[in-house]
Amino acid sequence: VKVAVVGAGLIGRAWTVVFARAGFDTAVWDVAPDATEAALAFCRARLPELAAAGLLAEAPAAVLARIVAAPTLAAALDRADYAQESGPERLEQKQALFAELDRLAPSDAILASSSSAIPASRFTEALAGRARCLVAHPANPPYLVPVVELSPAPWTDPEVVRRSQALMRAAGMVPATLRREVPSFLLNRLQAALLAEAFRLVEDGVAGIEDIEATVKHGLGLRWSFMGPFETIDLNAPGGVADYCERYAPGMAAVVREARPPSWSPALVEMVDAARRESLPHAEHAARQEWRDRRLMALLAHKAAQPE
Numbered sequence: 001v002k003v004a005v006v007g008a009g010l011i012g013r014a015w016t017v018v019f020a021r022a023g024f025d026t027a028v029w030d031v032a033p034d035a036t037e038a039a040l041a042f043c044r045a046r047l048p049e050l051a052a053a054g055l056l057a058e059a060p061a062a063v064l065a066r067i068v069a070a071p072t073l074a075a076a077l078d079r080a081d082y083a084q085e086s087g088p089e090r091l092e093q094k095q096a097l098f099a100e101l102d103r104l105a106p107s108d109a110i111l112a113s114s115s116s117a118i119p120a121s122r123f124t125e126a127l128a129g130r131a132r133c134l135v136a137h138p139a140n141p142p143y144l145v146p147v148v149e150l151s152p153a154p155w156t157d158p159e160v161v162r163r164s165q166a167l168m169r170a171a172g173m174v175p176a177t178l179r180r181e182v183p184s185f186l187l188n189r190l191q192a193a194l195l196a197e198a199f200r201l202v203e204d205g206v207a208g209i210e211d212i213e214a215t216v217k218h219g220l221g222l223r224w225s226f227m228g229p230f231e232t233i234d235l236n237a238p239g240g241v242a243d244y245c246e247r248y249a250p251g252m253a254a255v256v257r258e259a260r261p262p263s264w265s266p267a268l269v270e271m272v273d274a275a276r277r278e279s280l281p282h283a284e285h286a287a288r289q290e291w292r293d294r295r296l297m298a299l300l301a302h303k304a305a306q307p308e
């Protein structure tokens, strides 16, 4: 399998690790030559850490040997089976980049976008090859968080969706496929619902930030690392989902009825930001991101050792 990573920022460089780790020949290209170089340096630094955490099946050098910095977009796409676009989250830029990808890629190559929120129909409608385009949205960073949301446009060939699912599984990812396009797909919609409620609880003075953090990290989040919301409620009532809904749906409905979005006013954002900066001074932000990644690696190793 040959893959082109187009756009080598935060997400493109992380995809490079995913594809090369899976045994795919991976060509990386970015408009900014510095970004391509930085992506290679990132892979050189990260692969030994993954190996140390037991998350790499072979030596880092063997994985690195499959990664090349392409001098041009055309070179990156040469004989590619699949292209993963990770350029800026701007509609005009996605439209321009996909026009180039469709012009330059082999006619049977799949063209996928990492877009976090923009459905594929917004930037592929006018393309001759629009049937081979879709969104493949990862979480950050994709080499540690395996879900990838596949969101086809109405005109995406179902065979392209099936091939993308198979390629992602072969890459060690877990595809979650949408049946119909919605902005922000699944992950960010679910996250938006939780964040809206969390900001509103703060805005209304119901609880402080540390108590909301504790509720998720010592409560909901523990279960969510191995079950989704439906399995969670299924196991929370002796008779399963129907029993749970009979007991608790009226209460949930009341919460949802009274819910309104928080203001996200400057004062509210400042309050949350100030609390976070008190817990985590800005100077320690990057170190804490590395801590998060180490915790994710440990959790992944733990999950891999558990029976399903």
Ligand SMILES: NC(=O)c1ccc[n+]([C@@H]2O[C@H](COP(=O)([O-])OP(=O)(O)OC[C@H]3O[C@@H](n4cnc5c(N)ncnc54)[C@H](O)[C@@H]3O)[C@@H](O)[C@H]2O)c1
Pocket (backbone or CB within 6 Å): 006, 007, 008, 009, 010, 011, 012, 029, 030, 031, 032, 035, 085, 086, 087, 088, 089, 090, 093, 097, 114, 115, 116, 117, 137, 138, 139, 140
């Ligand atoms: N950051 C996240 O948490 C996250 C998570 C999932 C998906 N995404 C999505 O991934 C995409 C990339 O986001 P990011 O966080 O990596 O941004 P980023 O700014 O780190 O990287 C974007 C890269 O695209 C390059 N670029 C700009 N124009 C280009 C062009 N015409 N051709 C090729 N490369 C070009 C830039 O030089 C830069 O290196 C966006 O669509 C974003 O919504 C981001």
